[in-house]
Amino acid sequence: MSFLKLGKLAGMVAVLGIVLAAGFVGVVGSLDLSVSKAQAQSAGNVPGNFSGNLSDADLWRGIRGGVRGTVSIPDKRAAQLVQSDGDLWRAAKNGILSQVGGWSLLAIFIVLGVFYAFRGKIMVDSGLSGQTIERFNGLERFAHWLTASSFIVLALTGLNIFYGRYVIKPLLGAETFAWLTSMGKFAHNYIGFAFIAGIILMFVLWVRDNVPLLEDLKWLAVGGGLFSKGFHPPAKRFNAGQKLIFWAVIIGGGSLSISGLALLTIIDIPLWAGSFSILSSLGFDVPSTLSPLQENQLNVIWHTIVGMTMMVVIVGHIYIGSVGMEGAIAAVSTGQVDLNWAKEHHSLWVEEHQGEIKGQPAE
Numbered sequence: 001m002s003f004l005k006l007g008k009l010a011g012m013v014a015v016l017g018i019v020l021a022a023g024f025v026g027v028v029g030s031l032d033l034s035v036s037k038a039q040a041q042s043a044g045n046v047p048g049n050f051s052g053n054l055s056d057a058d059l060w061r062g063i064r065g066g067v068r069g070t071v072s073i074p075d076k077r078a079a080q081l082v083q084s085d086g087d088l089w090r091a092a093k094n095g096i097l098s099q100v101g102g103w104s105l106l107a108i109f110i111v112l113g114v115f116y117a118f119r120g121k122i123m124v125d126s127g128l129s130g131q132t133i134e135r136f137n138g139l140e141r142f143a144h145w146l147t148a149s150s151f152i153v154l155a156l157t158g159l160n161i162f163y164g165r166y167v168i169k170p171l172l173g174a175e176t177f178a179w180l181t182s183m184g185k186f187a188h189n190y191i192g193f194a195f196i197a198g199i200i201l202m203f204v205l206w207v208r209d210n211v212p213l214l215e216d217l218k219w220l221a222v223g224g225g226l227f228s229k230g231f232h233p234p235a236k237r238f239n240a241g242q243k244l245i246f247w248a249v250i251i252g253g254g255s256l257s258i259s260g261l262a263l264l265t266i267i268d269i270p271l272w273a274g275s276f277s278i279l280s281s282l283g284f285d286v287p288s289t290l291s292p293l294q295e296n297q298l299n300v301i302w303h304t305i306v307g308m309t310m311m312v313v314i315v316g317h318i319y320i321g322s323v324g325m326e327g328a329i330a331a332v333s334t335g336q337v338d339l340n341w342a343k344e345h346h347s348l349w350v351e352e353h354q355g356e357i358k359g360q361p362a363e
């Protein structure tokens with residue numbers, strides 16, 4: 001073998017050696033051939049302190065277990081890299097919650113349709129009198145429409161956030177849907193404040209007429225006379241059905257407002273940890289410490305449940321206040337209702353306001 005060939009062979013062996021060594025270092029993280037494979041597995045450490053000495057498995061087990069670090073930015077939820085409970089939360093939100101919500105909304109339209117088919121529009125049985133009585137003054141009507149118009153925008157934009165990608169996106173296409181949703185989200189975030197102002201005003205104006213009374217039970221026991229023609233149980237300014245709507249708006253709307261402000265991170269109160277610690281002091285088995293992320297997830301679930309429930313209730317209210325009953329809408333449009341309508345639906349209230357009747361009786 002010539003001297004030249006010997007040199008080439010030595011060169012090839014050297015290159016092969018370097019490649020093998022590099023590969024070995026890549027696999028075991030060290031040139032120390034004394035570290036055996038078994039030792040690396042049993043110690044759970046990465047040999048040679050190659051990328052820290054914790055194995056990836058331990059690291060990711062910790063992260064998936066919800067280990068939290070610290071962050072200096074205001075949003076403390078970012079301190080948790082992975083939260084495995086989030087899978088459960090997403091499944092509940094996109095599964096059972098969206099299904100029950102959708103079916104409930106559909107159900108209320110079916111119930112009202114069936115009711116209308118059997119009962120028809122509830123008419124003023126004694127006919128319109130031609131005389132009127134003031135039902136709501138200007139401020140009360142303003143409070144009603146401030147709350148109503150803001151609620152309708154919040155409901156529609158909320159429904160789009162929840163169901164839009166399944167219903168609207170296939171109809172409008174991804175680009176228009178993205179534009180619509182970002183506008184809707186913007187409106188949802190700001191119009192919430194008008195709704196809050198509306199329910200506060202409604203509460204102040206109407207709470208004294210909505211205190212539950214014993215006669216409300218009698219009204220409820222006969223279904224408010226809604227199912228039989230010509231029968232009208234006595235009621236004061238608001239009957240039991242309206243009181244239920246009022247308190248649903250105040251309590252439901254109040255709860256929506258608080259969870260909404262928490263979602264906007266405007267208020268930073270651990271609402272759920274606080275409520276859970278009350279429950280655990282009563283003996284319930286619930287966790288009393290929650291991460292900011294868990295608080296957020298529970299707020300989303302609660303905001304959705306209360307929002308959907310209120311939509312169902314308000315669809316019923318809109319029906320009875322418009323197509324379902326003759327003469328009711330005047331209360332919130334002109335503020336003046338027909339005297340016979342008032343006598344049939346709020347007889348005790350009319351007795352207290354005899355002096356405020358306007359106009360002459362119709363011939």
Ligand code: HEM
Pocket residue numbers: 135144147148149151152202238241242243245246249314317318321322328329330331332
């Ligand atoms: C187009 C939608 C709506 C219509 C047509 C409507 C109609 C009416 C009518 C006619 C009344 C007066 C009933 C009476 O004189 O005794 C009323 C009262 C009231 N409305 Fe509305 N409303 C609508 C939307 C809303 C919304 C969205 C809310 C709240 C989120 C709301 C909350 C209330 C409350 C709390 C009362 C007083 C209690 C009651 O009468 O039930 N309304 N509405």
